[in-house]
Amino acid sequence: MAKDLLEKGAILQRDQETYAIAPHMPGGIVSAEQLRKIADVAEKYEAATLKATSSQRIAIVGLKEEDIDKAWEDLDTKPGAAIGLCVRSIKICPGTTFCKRGQQDAVGLGLKLDEKYHGMPLPSKFKMAVAGCVNSCSEPAVKDIGVMGTPKGYTVMVGGNAAVKPRLADIIADELTEEEVLELVEKIVNFTRTNGSKQRLGRVIDEMGIDKFKEGIGM
Numbered sequence: 001m002a003k004d005l006l007e008k009g010a011i012l013q014r015d016q017e018t019y020a021i022a023p024h025m026p027g028g029i030v031s032a033e034q035l036r037k038i039a040d041v042a043e044k045y046e047a048a049t050l051k052a053t054s055s056q057r058i059a060i061v062g063l064k065e066e067d068i069d070k071a072w073e074d075l076d077t078k079p080g081a082a083i084g085l086c087v088r089s090i091k092i093c094p095g096t097t098f099c100k101r102g103q104q105d106a107v108g109l110g111l112k113l114d115e116k117y118h119g120m121p122l123p124s125k126f127k128m129a130v131a132g133c134v135n136s137c138s139e140p141a142v143k144d145i146g147v148m149g150t151p152k153g154y155t156v157m158v159g160g161n162a163a164v165k166p167r168l169a170d171i172i173a174d175e176l177t178e179e180e181v182l183e184l185v186e187k188i189v190n191f192t193r194t195n196g197s198k199q200r201l202g203r204v205i206d207e208m209g210i211d212k213f214k215e216g217i218g219m
């Protein structure tokens with residue numbers, strides 16, 4: 001039976017025959033040239049559609065298996081786009097770069113996190129988001145690590161997720177500088193790696209308690 005081709009970043013579709021690929025697009029920010037390339041590939045290989053995903057990428061849906069390698073070549077990017085057990089795409093709002101309500105630089109911080117962590121293998125699926133203000137447009141409260149800008153700095157929350165048992169993240173720090181956020185994120189990712197649980201971080205925190213978790217990351 002056909003299945004996802006993880007090494008090619010290709011997800012089997014409902015028809016059990018064709019695949020979707022989604023080129024990496026940090027923060028959902030894309031140049032006109034890159035967009036044209038994606039459109040050209042979709043046309044050339046007669047994709048069924050293009051779909052904006054919840055992880056701020058554009059999926060080319062309905063490719064034949066024999067066209068997947070050629071499609072990645074034409075896109076001029078490495079195959080694979082952080083699927084499976086790893087740090088998935090970092091969801092980023094426009095922050096002070098573009099949004100009139102922005103209070104912190106969500107794009108700058110989010111792209112740093114993306115560069116460092118996107119695709120990093122971990123024992124569990126792991127999501128992050130950065131928002132430039134408390135409106136939380138990138139939904140940090142339902143991510144394993146959520147970072148939210150305020151007038152006084154960044155608030156960091158952990159253990160959020162959506163899915164069948166949704167969980168809101170616990171706030172563990174606020175009024176942090178960008179540098180302090182990066183240090184804290186590193187500790188949380190290290191904890192997740194060494195803890196080794198296949199469960200989402202929120203379940204791990206529920207089992208051990210938030211105080212123990214904070215101890216575990218040196219707070």
Ligand code: SF4
Pocket residue numbers: 093094095096099100101102103106131132133134135136137138
């Ligand atoms: S979270 Fe705030 S800064 Fe980010 S897009 Fe929404 S309103 Fe703008």
